Amino acid sequence: MIKEKIISAYETMAEKYNDLIEHQPHNAYYDRPNTLNLISEVNGKSILDAACGPGKYAEIFISRGANVTGFDISPKMVSLAKERNKELANFFVHDLSKPFKRLEAQSFDIVLCALALNYVQDWNLTIKEFYRVLKPNGQLVISIEHPFFEYNYFNSKTYFEIEHVTCTWKGFGKPVEINSFRRPLNECLMPLTNNGFYIDKLIEPKPTEEFEKLDPKHFEELNNFPAFMCFRAIRKS
Numbered sequence: 310m311i312k313e314k315i316i317s318a319y320e321t322m323a324e325k326y327n328d329l330i331e332h333q334p335h336n337a338y339y340d341r342p343n344t345l346n347l348i349s350e351v352n353g354k355s356i357l358d359a360a361c362g363p364g365k366y367a368e369i370f371i372s373r374g375a376n377v378t379g380f381d382i383s384p385k386m387v388s389l390a391k392e393r394n395k396e397l398a399n400f401f402v403h404d405l406s407k408p409f410k411r412l413e414a415q416s417f418d419i420v421l422c423a424l425a426l427n428y429v430q431d432w433n434l435t436i437k438e439f440y441r442v443l444k445p446n447g448q449l450v451i452s453i454e455h456p457f458f459e460y461n462y463f464n465s466k467t468y469f470e471i472e473h474v475t476c477t478w479k480g481f482g483k484p485v486e487i488n489s490f491r492r493p494l495n496e497c498l499m500p501l502t503n504n505g506f507y508i509d510k511l512i513e514p515k516p517t518e519e520f521e522k523l524d525p526k527h528f529e530e531l532n533n534f535p536a537f538m539c540f541r542a543i544r545k546s
């Protein structure tokens with residue numbers, strides 16, 4: 310099953326992913342600075358880090374005075390997030406595509422879901438759960454692989470479909486097959502606008518200067534065509 314393959318891939322990569330997260334160019338100098346730019350003051354705010362990975366975003370939010378809860382489908386990622394952040398946040402194993410039963414309605418000011426929704430085939434339940442746990446006017450910040458990038462990268466011929474796609478990642482230890490779902494732009498925005506959100510800001514990010522020093526080839530590519538898309542939606546009251 311696809312989900313088991315996704316879990317197994319992240320269980321295999323978790324340690325290496327955690328070791329590299331500080332300076333891995335696509336995370337540290339492309340996704341994080343652009344996604345964080347969408348999030349306003351976090352001091353004193355309550356934040357859900359959905360699909361938290363090894364807890365790097367959580368660490369940043371905690372250092373800025375936020376109260377953080379995080380979950381991830383990979384048990385190893387959850388233990389690494391706990392190790393990184395000690396008792397300063399609450400992390401547990403959970404699947405984005407299942408109801409968030411442990412989380413109370415209207416309990417978060419901000420929900421972040423970074424680089425993870427590409428692993429969820431049908432976004433509707435997840436977005437409804439984000440709506441439920443957010444306070445009125447709360448912010449939902451999402452980063453994903455850019456739908457136009459994926460369309461090209463996976464050489465798709467059926468833009469309007471949500472397609473199961475696979476590729477091999479070589480940047481986190483031994484090569485690992487990654488299963489995910491490619492979707493058109495409409496399927497990235499409509500699940501939000503149909504479920505109580507309006508889109509407030511959308512960025513097609515550019516890499517920072519540090520990226521160029523570590524990986525000049527991809528720096529140039531990303532300056533000519535985006536690989537990720539970061540956006541912020543507001544929960545209507």
Ligand SMILES: C[S@@+](CC[C@H](N)C(=O)[O-])C[C@H]1O[C@@H](n2cnc3c(N)ncnc32)[C@H](O)[C@@H]1O
Pocket residue numbers: 315316319336359360361362363364365366380381382383386403404405406422423424425428429
């Ligand atoms: C590319 S990593 C991003 C991690 C973290 N958000 C970050 O940006 O550092 C993707 C994460 O999504 C998690 N993931 C994949 N499918 C998931 C699901 N259905 N529910 C929860 N987490 C999931 C993986 O285990 C992995 O930790």
